[in-house]
Amino acid sequence: MTKKWWKESVVYQIYPRSFMDSNGDGVGDIKGIISKLDYLKKLGIDVIWLSPVYESPNDDNGYDISDYKKIMDEFGTMADWEEMLGEMHNRGIKLVMDLVVNHSSDEHGWFVESRKSKDHPYRDYYIWREGKDGKEPNNWESVFSGSAWEYDEATEEYFLHLFSKKQPDLNWENPKLRREIYDMMKFWLDKGIDGFRMDVINFISKVPTLPDAPNPEGKPYASGHEYFMNGPRIHEFLQEMNQEVLSHYDSMTVGEMPGVTPEEAVLYTGEDRNEVNMVFQFEHMDVDSGPGGKWDVIPFDLVKLKSILTKWQMELHGKGWNSLYWNNHDQPRIVSRLGQDGEYRVKSAKMLATLLHMMQGTPYIYQGEELGMTNVRFSSIDEYKDIETLNMYREKVAQGMKPEEIMESIYVKGRDNARTPMQWDGTEHGGFTDGEPWIASNPNYREINAEKALNDPESIFYYYQKLIAIRKKHDIIPYGSFELHYADHPSVYAYTRTHGDEKILVLCNVSGEEQVIDNIASFDITQAEILISNEELHEKDAFTLNPWEATAYYIKG
Numbered sequence: 001m002t003k004k005w006w007k008e009s010v011v012y013q014i015y016p017r018s019f020m021d022s023n024g025d026g027v028g029d030i031k032g033i034i035s036k037l038d039y040l041k042k043l044g045i046d047v048i049w050l051s052p053v054y055e056s057p058n059d060d061n062g063y064d065i066s067d068y069k070k071i072m073d074e075f076g077t078m079a080d081w082e083e084m085l086g087e088m089h090n091r092g093i094k095l096v097m098d099l100v101v102n103h104s105s106d107e108h109g110w111f112v113e114s115r116k117s118k119d120h121p122y123r124d125y126y127i128w129r130e131g132k133d134g135k136e137p138n139n140w141e142s143v144f145s146g147s148a149w150e151y152d153e154a155t156e157e158y159f160l161h162l163f164s165k166k167q168p169d170l171n172w173e174n175p176k177l178r179r180e181i182y183d184m185m186k187f188w189l190d191k192g193i194d195g196f197r198m199d200v201i202n203f204i205s206k207v208p209t210l211p212d213a214p215n216p217e218g219k220p221y222a223s224g225h226e227y228f229m230n231g232p233r234i235h236e237f238l239q240e241m242n243q244e245v246l247s248h249y250d251s252m253t254v255g256e257m258p259g260v261t262p263e264e265a266v267l268y269t270g271e272d273r274n275e276v277n278m279v280f281q282f283e284h285m286d287v288d289s290g291p292g293g294k295w296d297v298i299p300f301d302l303v304k305l306k307s308i309l310t311k312w313q314m315e316l317h318g319k320g321w322n323s324l325y326w327n328n329h330d331q332p333r334i335v336s337r338l339g340q341d342g343e344y345r346v347k348s349a350k351m352l353a354t355l356l357h358m359m360q361g362t363p364y365i366y367q368g369e370e371l372g373m374t375n376v377r378f379s380s381i382d383e384y385k386d387i388e389t390l391n392m393y394r395e396k397v398a399q400g401m402k403p404e405e406i407m408e409s410i411y412v413k414g415r416d417n418a419r420t421p422m423q424w425d426g427t428e429h430g431g432f433t434d435g436e437p438w439i440a441s442n443p444n445y446r447e448i449n450a451e452k453a454l455n456d457p458e459s460i461f462y463y464y465q466k467l468i469a470i471r472k473k474h475d476i477i478p479y480g481s482f483e484l485h486y487a488d489h490p491s492v493y494a495y496t497r498t499h500g501d502e503k504i505l506v507l508c509n510v511s512g513e514e515q516v517i518d519n520i521a522s523f524d525i526t527q528a529e530i531l532i533s534n535e536e537l538h539e540k541d542a543f544t545l546n547p548w549e550a551t552a553y554y555i556k557g
């Protein structure tokens with residue numbers, strides 16, 4: 001397995017809207033980010049993935065881009081952005097920008113032109129079709145509820161939008177569009193950025209006939225996943241992008257790929273394939289979703305989680321590369337989801353960090369995860385801002401579901417759980433802004449905040465700092481092989497890593513009850529040193545795991 005800087009890096013994700021506001025308008029901004037770079041340097045991360053900062057009408061908080069080469073006014077200017085990049089590089093931190101090219105905003109100049117007439121030179125930048133029997137061209141459902149098609153009066157045709165109707169899908173079949181995207185990528189790479197996180201990049205190739213999706217239950221709309229996820233020309237497009245752009249730079253790329261399997265991930269990330277460096281897969285994020293999808297919440301099943309993550313560890317080893325994440329701007333907070341955000345918040349957050357960071361892959365930390373920030377429960381739907389949540393709420397209310405029931409699923413799964421302002425200190429709004437924040441702060445900011453964490457040597461922050469430092473010292477963490485133990489144990493997550501004559505044993509208790517396990521034959525714990533643990537006093541020879549304990553042992557020779 002070849003060594004690469006991005007395999008040995010830890011990435012920190014910034015969601016700029018909610019990170020730090022420097023000018024009191026209630027919206028995070030670039031100068032705010034600059035003011036917190038020393039904090040991130042102290043944490044020890046190597047790379048920042050910055051969610052979109054481009055010009056956008058913010059239908060989906062910047063994931064609807066109206067100009068790929070401009071900075072959103074609310075966030076600052078290009079000069080601010082350049083200063084930020086310089087300040088990151090001065091501190092040895094790399095910058096990965098978000099690349100959102102499955103769709104643009106409907107306010108992008110291309111779309112404004114495209115919708116004008118059927119023979120307009122920009123018409124084919126998007127996916128237009130005639131209606132079928134007075135209805136949409138097919139039965140696909142938008143990820144954000146309702147039909148994936150919107151009728152446009154001007155030319156009496158429909159355009160495809162897999163996300164909101166203000167996010168029309170770009171037509172990757174058109175070589176001119178592809179060239180524009182590649183030129184835009186070069187524009188940013190030439191400014192000195194270090195790579196891209198590619199938004200739903202495995203959606204860009206659609207089956208050209210756009211067939212109806214199977215709909216056995218006769219619902220109004222059906223998921224057309226099989227016709228646009230990992231579509232027929234996806235590898236060709238990514239190889240072309242690599243050839244035209246990425247191969248000319250020492251960059252890092254991560255493709256966000258819902259529905260990707262390990263077999264496909266090997267094709268996307270195999271070193272001889274020249275596509276992307278690593279993927280964001282979603283299988284482990286779906287463990288608490290029932291047959292009805294994301295909002296159909298079921299309890300987290302640890303045995304299932306272990307089998308999924310182990311499959312990814314084993315199948316990519318030596319063949320491809322994966323990212324490791326619990327959180328991002330689309331996911332609820334992991335300490336509330338899989339840990340315990342009450343009495344054991346600190347301990348369970350540290351356990352979850354250990355569990356993830358000792359595996360193979362590039363770890364991602366989402367802003368606030370290093371503080372153990374938790375989910376939020378706003379009492380009224382009016383306090384929620386996320387388009388996915390609001391559309392779903394309206395749809396379910398119209399279907400007759402009880403608002404209280406819908407709210408319960410939002411508390412568990414809503415994306416705004418991750419988007420409440422970063423909690424910097426115990427002052428109003430957690431020190432995020434001097435004004436009114438665009439979304440309310442989690443009221444627990446007096447208890448959970450960065451200032452407190454930095455003053456407490458036992459904080460989650462310093463635990464992450466240590467995990468990052470350990471990764472830097474031990475090649476076994478990025479490069480070692482993986483073996484799971486106690487696959488069927490409902491509460492213990494145990495695995496070993498092996499690399500030459502080195503071994504690491506990771507023992508985690510994913511429960512609030514003590515767990516006693518047997519000796520693991522392949523690992524002599526009595527000879528091992530403790531690499532990291534969330535226990536103050538740990539008896540090395542006892543296989544008794546305290547509630548939410550995590551300990552990693554190390555042996556050489």
Ligand code: NOJ
Pocket residue numbers: 060063064100163199200256329330
């Ligand atoms: C995935 C992004 O992470 C999410 O926030 C966004 O809504 C969709 N892609 C559409 O761009």
